[in-house]
Amino acid sequence: MDTEKKKKKKAAAAAQEAAGASTKLPQHLQDQKTRVFCASDAPTYQNVSYSGAYMASRIDDSLNMADFVKNLKVEIKSLTEEEMVFDIIGIDPAIANAFRRILIAEVPTMAIEKVFVVDNTSVVQDEVLAHRLGLVPLKVDPRNFEYRTEADNATEKNTIVFRLKKRCWEEGPKGAETRVNEKVYSSDLEWLPLGSELPPDEETKFTAFNAPQTAPGGQPIAPTHPDIVLAKLRKRHEVELEAHAVKGVGKEHAKWSPVATAAYRLLPEVILKEDIRGDEADELVRKCPVHVFDIEDLGPDGKRATVARPRDCTLCRECIREEGWEEKVALRRVKDHFIFSIESTGALRPEELFTEAIKILTDKCEKVLADLF
Amino acid sequence: MAAAGAGLTEVGSEADNTAITFSLKDEDHTLGNALRYILNKDPRVAFCGYSVPHPSEQRVNVRVQTTGESARTVFKSALSDLAVLCNHVKAAFEKAVEEHKAEQGVEPIEVDEESD
Numbered sequence: 148m149d150t151e152k153k154k155k156k157k158a159a160a161a162a163q164e165a166a167g168a169s170t171k172l173p174q175h176l177q178d179q180k181t182r183v184f185c186a187s188d189a190p191t192y193q194n195v196s197y198s199g200a201y202m203a204s205r206i207d208d209s210l211n212m213a214d215f216v217k218n219l220k221v222e223i224k225s226l227t228e229e230e231m232v233f234d235i236i237g238i239d240p241a242i243a244n245a246f247r248r249i250l251i252a253e254v255p256t257m258a259i260e261k262v263f264v265v266d267n268t269s270v271v272q273d274e275v276l277a278h279r280l281g282l283v284p285l286k287v288d289p290r291n292f293e294y295r296t297e298a299d300n301a302t303e304k305n306t307i308v309f310r311l312k313k314r315c316w317e318e319g320p321k322g323a324e325t326r327v328n329e330k331v332y333s334s335d336l337e338w339l340p341l342g343s344e345l346p347p348d349e350e351t352k353f354t355a356f357n358a359p360q361t362a363p364g365g366q367p368i369a370p371t372h373p374d375i376v377l378a379k380l381r382k383r384h385e386v387e388l389e390a391h392a393v394k395g396v397g398k399e400h401a402k403w404s405p406v407a408t409a410a411y412r413l414l415p416e417v418i419l420k421e422d423i424r425g426d427e428a429d430e431l432v433r434k435c436p437v438h439v440f441d442i443e444d445l446g447p448d449g450k451r452a453t454v455a456r457p458r459d460c461t462l463c464r465e466c467i468r469e470e471g472w473e474e475k476v477a478l479r480r481v482k483d484h485f486i487f488s489i490e491s492t493g494a495l496r497p498e499e500l501f502t503e504a505i506k507i508l509t510d511k512c513e514k515v516l517a518d519l520f
Numbered sequence: 521m522a523a524a525g526a527g528l529t530e531v532g533s534e535a536d537n538t539a540i541t542f543s544l545k546d547e548d549h550t551l552g553n554a555l556r557y558i559l560n561k562d563p564r565v566a567f568c569g570y571s572v573p574h575p576s577e578q579r580v581n582v583r584v585q586t587t588g589e590s591a592r593t594v595f596k597s598a599l600s601d602l603a604v605l606c607n608h609v610k611a612a613f614e615k616a617v618e619e620h621k622a623e624q625g626v627e628p629i630e631v632d633e634e635s636d
Binding site for chain 2: 196197198199207208209210212215216219220221222223226233235238239241242244245248249252253498501502505506508509511512513514515516518519
């Protein structure tokens, strides 16, 4: 009876071991699943999207919300008013790319769309000047405004009006004149909270507002940067115009894009497959142009190379170019570790832009869901 | 072919509801690829793929074939899963930003104490 019990116990233990082992993929498959290999000739990226792909190893690769919540990590690396870098760990490229695409093309901002030129005797043609005005980033929260269609009249809720009036002249004694107002700057755009001052027009619908526009924080609405040169003037040249800014998205025109750049890269991973000591360690440190490697002093045992700054690795592969080095150093990227960097043009802070982008993706889902019912 | 809502067309067979192509108007790779990922990670899905038929037409087609469940149900749950996922990323991101700002706020005070 004892032996029978033992047998049973043994069988149960074996089954448990088998079950335990089956929850982990063989190492080479696990590496293939989670890493990009950057060999000296070309990188290898194996993308398996089907949830049942690892069923032979009894691994269910389906999306489990509880696991996702457990594994997701966000780490802010740097954050300023204009720029931020953060890591998102535990997310798929499909989702990360959706956020990136939305940041560039679908988060709205305000930009100058209509320019009414009263007078322009500068060398910059009206249409060129209008285009330059359109590209000027404005420091104003687009969430306080509504979209304006062609049929809508301009109101304080959908249009911001700027006036630009500048004339150049010369001063001083004859022969030694100095030019005044030589350049038209973005700071010359003067916000008109009461709307257009031009006579009402049926076709263009640029009229004065019914109520004055208010600027949050008491600061007048203005371009983010005051020092953008829009045009250069000479004696008796004059620019007088009215510029109307409306809400829009980057996929219609890049001037509405709220980001200068929104990009991600995968976390580089540098692995020393064997101990690299002595002169070889010095050589490795010398090889790397971005100084990923450091020397560790082992006292009487000499010195050893260490991977000190893997994040700086650009995967230039200089360290594995020479014959024999690929067996010593492995360059990889972690597939689900995204280093995001967002550079704002100034309308919203970068962290606000990212939350707006997530909201837009959620809204898309909800819109399609509503259509399905 | 059945018109479900304003921005959505479904193409499939009346007899077989396990295979449907959902055609989403005014959407592109942003939603198409995200949905493809979520659907492929659903064990009820036998096949899923998406395509943008023409770059100047604002439309994306998402094909869903299931192992028996109604493709519509699976597609719906993928959409709500994606929304839930987004909300979680948002919460995690906002928490991280808050913590980072708190850390940044504390640091200068410590420096002041040291200089005293």
